[in-house]
Amino acid sequence: MLTPTPDILIVDDNPNNLDLLAGLLKEQGCRVRAAPSGKMAIKAAETSPPELVLMDISMPEMDGYEACAAMKAHPSLSKIPVIFVSALDDPLDKVKAFHAGGSDYIPKPFQIEEVVARVEHHIRYSRLQREIESQNAKLLDANLKLKEINDIKADMNAMLVHDLKSPLKFWQSLLDCLSESQPVPGEIIKASIQSIEKVNTLLSEMLEVFHFESGDVLFESVPVVPKDLVQNVVEAHAHLALQKGVRVEWSAHGEPRPIQGDPVKLERALANLVGNAIKFTPKGGRVTVETTTETGAGVDAGLQWTTFKVVDSGPGIPPEELPYIFDAYRHARRRSAGEGVGLGLAIVQNIVATHKGRVLAQSQLNLGSSFTIMLPC
Numbered sequence: 001m002l003t004p005t006p007d008i009l010i011v012d013d014n015p016n017n018l019d020l021l022a023g024l025l026k027e028q029g030c031r032v033r034a035a036p037s038g039k040m041a042i043k044a045a046e047t048s049p050p051e052l053v054l055m056d057i058s059m060p061e062m063d064g065y066e067a068c069a070a071m072k073a074h075p076s077l078s079k080i081p082v083i084f085v086s087a088l089d090d091p092l093d094k095v096k097a098f099h100a101g102g103s104d105y106i107p108k109p110f111q112i113e114e115v116v117a118r119v120e121h122h123i124r125y126s127r128l129q130r131e132i133e134s135q136n137a138k139l140l141d142a143n144l145k146l147k148e149i150n151d152i153k154a155d156m157n158a159m160l161v162h163d164l165k166s167p168l169k170f171w172q173s174l175l176d177c178l179s180e181s182q183p184v185p186g187e188i189i190k191a192s193i194q195s196i197e198k199v200n201t202l203l204s205e206m207l208e209v210f211h212f213e214s215g216d217v218l219f220e221s222v223p224v225v226p227k228d229l230v231q232n233v234v235e236a237h238a239h240l241a242l243q244k245g246v247r248v249e250w251s252a253h254g255e256p257r258p259i260q261g262d263p264v265k266l267e268r269a270l271a272n273l274v275g276n277a278i279k280f281t282p283k284g285g286r287v288t289v290e291t292t293t294e295t296g297a298g299v300d301a302g303l304q305w306t307t308f309k310v311v312d313s314g315p316g317i318p319p320e321e322l323p324y325i326f327d328a329y330r331h332a333r334r335r336s337a338g339e340g341v342g343l344g345l346a347i348v349q350n351i352v353a354t355h356k357g358r359v360l361a362q363s364q365l366n367l368g369s370s371f372t373i374m375l376p377c
Helices: 015-027 038-047 064-073 091-099 112-165 168-179 186-214 226-236 238-244 263-280 328-333 344-354
Strands: 007-011 031-035 052-055 082-086 104-107 222-224 247-252 259-261 286-295 304-312 358-364 368-376
Touching: 007 015, 007 038, 015 031, 015 112, 031 038, 038 052, 038 064, 052 064, 052 112, 064 082, 064 091, 082 091, 082 112, 091 104, 104 112, 168 186, 222 226, 222 263, 226 238, 226 247, 226 263, 226 286, 226 304, 238 247, 238 263, 259 263, 259 368, 263 286, 263 304, 263 344, 263 368, 344 358, 344 368
Parallel strands: 007 031, 007 052, 052 082, 082 104, 247 286
Antiparallel strands: 222 259, 286 304, 304 368, 358 368
């Protein structure tokens, strides 16, 4: 018989017929339930929908036609195949059975082999239909996700074009002055230099994300001292913090254990977080960088992590954007007007993931944000 075991509901007001059919199907390995009336059959099916129903026609109160029609009108029962088993042999009775929603009709007295063959056929067909519907639903879901990804990438491409095109106006002004042998205003020179830096940064980040996604990234693996890593990053951002009027503090709790990895790329990841924290923290605010070694709990029991935590007192991240901040494409789609595409956090996640670590983000509006890099000791 079929696998998994078929669940069949037999509906007949004659106990002898119920016993006979139930016995035959149990011998074939089926799980069988019996209902002596149409109303009880519907209640039984609602409680636990069967794979197939064998339905008698001539029953008091609610005959087989009515019971079948009621099942077909029920949202959770409508696709269950119903095979009528009846002594009525008039062609009109059979037509009426199919009009009521029946899938097949077996006349009494029946042959055992015929009942078994038809039951197997309809269960196989029903299972195949469900599998097709499931695959179609998955295909539809995949197509919708693919469309969403394509839309997101199209939006990002448009943003990239905008971000690469915007600096051209400064370069054009600079070239116009030079071509006309006019003195170049200092603000145009400054804006041109800044725009070149912006374009170089953007192109570098785009290439870095591409290399990570293609797996074309080479890593060193040497011991890295956490204190040295933090000190290098904080010192490198001292001038930016001074310009912004933001206080940057850092501390090491205890003696954080060394980690194994690529010092240049790890420094890049931490620098992206510190740079972002300074950028989004208003004048007079504070950015803190802490490093420590933590012992894992729960599923991490027995593991030790060296952590780097960057906390700012900026405006915070809207809750609806927080799940997407490490996704280069989605984050770019949700950026505010005037911001860059924002690939820095995607690069952070890629670097940390390559070191078999984790990066976590927490934020509250008007209170600030916190980013934590966890690397295995």
